[in-house]
Amino acid sequence: MSKIDTLPIEEDSVANPARSSGLAFDEETFRRIGYQVIDEAASYLNGIRERPVWQSMPDNVHKAIREQELPAEGHPFEETLAFMKHMILPFPQGNGHPRFAGWINSAPAHAGVLVKPLAAAMNPNCGIGDHAGQELERRTVQWMMELCGFPVEGSAGVFVSGGSEANFTCLQAARQWAAQVDGWDVRAEGVQGMHRPFVLYQSDQGHFCIRRSVEAMGLGHMAIRIIPSTSSFQMDVERLRQQIVADWAAGLRPFCVVATAGTVETGAIDPLDDLADLCDEQGLWLHVDGAYGAFGILDEHVAPLYKGIERADSLATDQHKWLSVPIDCGCALVRNGAALRAAFSLTPPEQDEHEPWLSEYTLQRTRRFRALDVWAIIQSAGRNGLAEAIANNNKMALLFAHLVETQDDLELISSGPLSIVRFRFAPPQLRNKPLPLDQLNKAVAYEMQQRGRAFLTSTRFQSKEALRACIVNYMTTEADIQAIVDETLYVGRKVVSRYS
């Protein structure tokens, strides 16, 4: 038997090159450090309620990070962990804390935190190859469709980095489809040629990530028609129809309506069923931006508002918002799976020797194992656990709005149907004095953040600077809501007394 026939593949007797480079640890060291990391993570998560929601980094911490030199030689991991413990972990964004109601960033579900080392140790490229990573993603993406009431049969979807990329991915499919309908190939020709300019539609409550996608796609944000919303902050379907008709008449190419299921300013849900009717009538693609709100459909009290979502051509969702998946995870869902593939694929379906790899459906080629976190969280919580957490957030927002209404110094601006409450600190003597109220509310948000007992942000909305509370944290209780309102009153009065 030759040497080759027996294939002697043996352990190297020489020193492991990986260990000397510092890129790998021996098993015992890995385990020892790993336990320390778990201990840190456990006490970090368990102690979150007792620590400030947020605190600013002292100058010496800024300096320590900014001036840290690229090391020539490696250091023992214990030093790295010590730096993290003192310079990184105490200075989080604040999301995670039950009294953080700032941006729409949730707390991470523990199962998602716990599977991280396994996903990273396995480290598959979920864009290519034949392995468990892509297989689990295919299934988990179908669960996303099921959770949102999006049709599964014939649809396609992929996990992406979040709402921005999910919207971007869906809009690529929409553009590809529209050009195809008109008989040309936008991937080859681009939009630099002689075709009718594409235009698309969004309400004045839609998110700016649509603008970013449209800019990146070379359509230019002048291609977005901003449609006014009604008094309930929903897209005005009649105004939309008029604009579409005018654009067709002007020789443009209306191709897509971007509806929002859960606007970030007020939580409004556009009238999806009416929009689907209009899109059918006008031959347009209906895209739904559900980055914040798609999973709100799990709360049976608001579920009827989503009627028509099952008729959308595409849906952008964010698992790292209301499913509490650690950042980053979004999902792009497209009703006509072939259209999504047509927007990105480099392998014609007829040449595929295997089930299409997921990189055929997205800009990315190398893709991380996002499905494992999502799947593990759903395994731990079940559909009912997710629904319970989301319904509880909406309930907390109702309570929040109720508490605001009972206080003379607060003014409710909007609330519901989802978990966003918009309000102002507006003591009676200052009501109807726009400028001081704007400055006051900015100052209240700033000072509240500095104090670290609760976290709200202020944003400009309908020419008013106002506070916004987004409740997407599964830990937030009635007592937390009461505390955020109390803190707003305390800080507001303190700021007023300072200036009067």
Next chain:
Amino acid sequence: MSKIDTLPIEEDSVANPARSSGLAFDEETFRRIGYQVIDEAASYLNGIRERPVWQSMPDNVHKAIREQELPAEGHPFEETLAFMKHMILPFPQGNGHPRFAGWINSAPAHAGVLVKPLAAAMNPNCGIGDHAGQELERRTVQWMMELCGFPVEGSAGVFVSGGSEANFTCLQAARQWAAQVDGWDVRAEGVQGMHRPFVLYQSDQGHFCIRRSVEAMGLGHMAIRIIPSTSSFQMDVERLRQQIVADWAAGLRPFCVVATAGTVETGAIDPLDDLADLCDEQGLWLHVDGAYGAFGILDEHVAPLYKGIERADSLATDQHKWLSVPIDCGCALVRNGAALRAAFSLTPPEQDEHEPWLSEYTLQRTRRFRALDVWAIIQSAGRNGLAEAIANNNKMALLFAHLVETQDDLELISSGPLSIVRFRFAPPQLRNKPLPLDQLNKAVAYEMQQRGRAFLTSTRFQSKEALRACIVNYMTTEADIQAIVDETLYVGRKVVSRYS
């Protein structure tokens, strides 16, 4: 003292809503499960050499994943872990194993695996806010510039999901800059208007992700001029010059040359210094796609080939390739930091109330804490550890090429300067018989993968189906290289004997 003054924020006496939903565990459970996960990860990583490089999923595993129902109620985490252990972990992509030389996917550095639970527990949005996440990213991105020889002063950069997005991000900056030079705003107008069509340049060895970016950007892949490469697989600068001159003359708008530092087919590095001269002369943006090869500069034997990289306008890098960062992590670097910001920012610099948030530099708004893995790996390995690992990979490729040359049944097609070797199983009696050799090499790659002792892929290159070995795994030793070559010979002869 009023109730509000004392701010009584207390633990809820009611049951924790998080626990009942299954989204959180108590500290003891978290710790217990966490240790189990670490044990699994430790033995997974430690046992990688003893297990098959890759094995196909049996039908029952496919079925178990494909038919898994969305659970209504949550399950104990132990069940989730058991499923992972039997249905997921045994079926990796194969990267990670020291005899995986398939695609350019590396093994994860252990420090990057170990910090994952901390990054996920902290869960900051590294796009916005004032916290340690963005601060550490700013510093770590500068380290990337230092490692690659890219200028730091005045430059800007961000971590993204990988090479595709890094290239996409840099090309957005290039396009924005070119329109600005011409006096218009491409983000507002898009490329649907009356401006001269943009064109850009790439060699015939460039990566298809450039095409994908260009398509996504609405330029259309007809806007890419494919420039022939020389016999050393480098872009032919004189042919490039002729094409640029012809395009200007035709009324087009040449705006960007995409050079490659480390082509994926042969590891060639385009003549960056000459390209920088030409771009200076013609007023074009020089972008370098260093997704695979940028960090090759750390190997002093090949470093001189990168001369001119310090003159690039932008550079795309992949930390999840040659820095062994767990997937996904790329980095987009732009020499004129303002140009990168101008491509994405929604807040004009003069209105910024704080250091610009990193979401001002990218399509994403919510961004995960990628910097923590990158930083921890560099802390553990140091610049020298990274350089050692990369130089060792290049040395292993030289050995690989040498072994191929000593075997009558193998034919070397290309090797060096980086860690990619292209070759064929071509026994003397079949040389110069294109069709059987093409089929044979496809079959060899397939059968080798099935056997699980080594992993190579075959790709078509210069009209020949050939095997390609990419050595980017820090664990790969001389014995592994010998074993991969031996396995190729064994499988090749077996396949030949089957058909003769």
